[in-house]
Amino acid sequence: MSTKTALAAAILISASAAGGCGPHEAPADPAHLAEVEARHAARIERLRDETGWLTLVGLHPLRDGANTVGSAADAGARLPTAAPARLGVVTADATGYSFEAAAGADVRRIVGGDTLAVTSVAMAPDIPGPPTVLRSGSLLFHVIVRGGRGFLRVKDRESEVRRGFTGIERFPVGGRWRVTARLEPHVPPRGVMVPDVLGNLEESPSPGTLVFTLEGRECRLTPVGGPGEELFIVFADATSGGETYGGGRFLSADPPRPDGTVVLDFNLATNPPCAFTPYATCPLPPQGNTLPVAVRAGEKTWGRH
Numbered sequence: 001m002s003t004k005t006a007l008a009a010a011i012l013i014s015a016s017a018a019g020g021c022g023p024h025e026a027p028a029d030p031a032h033l034a035e036v037e038a039r040h041a042a043r044i045e046r047l048r049d050e051t052g053w054l055t056l057v058g059l060h061p062l063r064d065g066a067n068t069v070g071s072a073a074d075a076g077a078r079l080p081t082a083a084p085a086r087l088g089v090v091t092a093d094a095t096g097y098s099f100e101a102a103a104g105a106d107v108r109r110i111v112g113g114d115t116l117a118v119t120s121v122a123m124a125p126d127i128p129g130p131p132t133v134l135r136s137g138s139l140l141f142h143v144i145v146r147g148g149r150g151f152l153r154v155k156d157r158e159s160e161v162r163r164g165f166t167g168i169e170r171f172p173v174g175g176r177w178r179v180t181a182r183l184e185p186h187v188p189p190r191g192v193m194v195p196d197v198l199g200n201l202e203e204s205p206s207p208g209t210l211v212f213t214l215e216g217r218e219c220r221l222t223p224v225g226g227p228g229e230e231l232f233i234v235f236a237d238a239t240s241g242g243e244t245y246g247g248g249r250f251l252s253a254d255p256p257r258p259d260g261t262v263v264l265d266f267n268l269a270t271n272p273p274c275a276f277t278p279y280a281t282c283p284l285p286p287q288g289n290t291l292p293v294a295v296r297a298g299e300k301t302w303g304r305h
Helices: 003-018 030-048 160-164
Strands: 056-061 065-070 088-093 096-101 108-111 114-117 120-122 134-136 139-146 149-156 178-185 191-195 201-205 208-214 217-221 231-235 249-253 261-265
Touching: 208 261, 249 261
Parallel strands: none
Antiparallel strands: 056 149, 065 088, 088 096, 096 120, 108 114, 108 134, 134 139, 139 149, 178 208, 178 261, 191 201, 208 217, 231 249
């Protein structure tokens, strides 16, 4: 038995012991199971990274003019108590965003793998990006723009969520949740309107609608993606708000094949960042992206958000 085959078999035994197969579910193909487990392990490592979603601790609207930043109760952008009472000021005006550090504050700009001490600096937002990222102690912060509004995003590498994270419960991997869809192109070409948790509604490029059969029902989902790009799908289903996160889940897929088909593997469905923190700005399922079936595949709900 090859090392790869032995690993796949061990994973299959482990998964069966943890949850077994669902009703009428045949055992997962070892190679498919190994692929799903490897991708999930990589996702967990990204979440645990010191800049991952588990570190997000603040999202502060930036009004025009000066916005104080610090742990003081009257700070416009209030930081965790471990931060200085007055760290500095973010100014938003017609020219963009800038930061000026308070006297004696140790603030550094992250440039590649290095950090540079700063007293004042222009802050490029995340759109079009990349943003200017500043650091103070365990905190990282930068400007993001959503719906034309600026926000200060704050991360803490020592956040309680990151330190206490032990993983995400999932449904057993099942072959019936990997299906082939056909792409029905939009005629005429058009985008898809995607809402988010802040109440914004923005148009994103979309190649068409994916049509497939799941649990004996015809289903349709509209993905986001430009020509030749990976497809990104935000969807809800009959488990949303119960077994899975109420704001829907994410699923990615390879670009359409030359014959217009796309493989959708719902075993790879993941929670959006909003499942881990109330400070994310997640997209929600577009109109029509709620499936009429219970998709018991992929990640289950996590925490209490």
